Amino acid sequence: MAVESFSPSSIADMVPRRSSRRSHAVFVALQREIVLGTQAPGLTLTELDLAQRFGCSQGTVREALMRLSEEGLVMRQPHRGTQVAPCDAADARALLQLRREIECRHLDRVAARVDAPLLEDLRACLDAMRNAARDGDEYRLSVQDRAFHARLFAAAELPLVAPILTRCLIHAHRYKILNSRPNRALEETAERHVPILAALEARDVAALGGLLGHHIATIVDFGPDLTDAEEIA
Structure with missing residues (x-):
């Protein structure tokens, strides 16, 4: 699990700071959508679709998804892709x-x-x-x-x-x-x-x-x- 910064100055302050700026932006955008329910529990997220949406590489998306996985907001399984975590x-x-x-x-x-x-x-x-x-x-x-x-x-x-x-x-x-x-x-x-x-x-x-x-x-x-x-x- 990543250790977070607690400065109240911006949304970015409540997310880890250990990846590229682009990956960080994707991470924050997806975190927002998962927390608000725009990305519903159980929804499958594909690296290709997200890369096209954000105009970045699949590697950048993968980095963001790994960080979301550390927070427990997504579940990544080999050969089964990435799903938004349940919320029960x-x-x-x-x-x-x-x-x-x-x-x-x-x-x-x-x-x-x-x-x-x-x-x-x-x-x-x-x-x-x-x-x-x-x-x-x-x-x-x-x-x-x-x-x-x-x-x-x-x-x-x-x-x-x-x-x-x-x-x-x-x-x-x-x-x-x-x-x-x-x-x-x-x-x-x-x-x-x-x-x-x-x-x-x-x-x-x-x-x-x-x-x-x-x-x-x-x-x-x-x-x-x-x-x-x-x-x-």
Whole structure:
């Protein structure tokens, strides 16, 4: 799994930076489409078709698909091609439980390392979420939302765990987007981070844990707790 940059300045900041600029552009475009559901779960992606679409070589496409495979967004199998990964409730529930364990278990380490740069970065992510919400750009909102949580966890200084959280985050957002009702309240989604930031600023570990736990469990708007198996159809 690739380790990501968490600067909130652009969409590209939430994707790995280890390939050509062209491959990176293809990767970002396909990531957007998979997260938003334009490329539906189970759809077969062919290198030739994508190369023609993006005006690049099949090698460039292959590089982008390999990176998407690392994120678990596509499944590449010999002689069977590449398919967009499924997005079902069982996977979502397992990843949410893992995400909640990662984010909420180590908040004492985060609180001990709260400083001005961390708070500044998180406020910048929040402002970027608000701007994306006002623009109606759900994908950009999801990128900045992921950046917020990744930057928060980075303060725990557990670099071997951070890439696991990164994967949990993108799949949580994908599930959220594909299963939410139409016309979601994007501005309210951004504002949900305000009390988390306030608890962090106060270094209130108990309040922060409660807020984060609820925030993670109710990812589909303000809906059901997906960590409860009885609430999964």
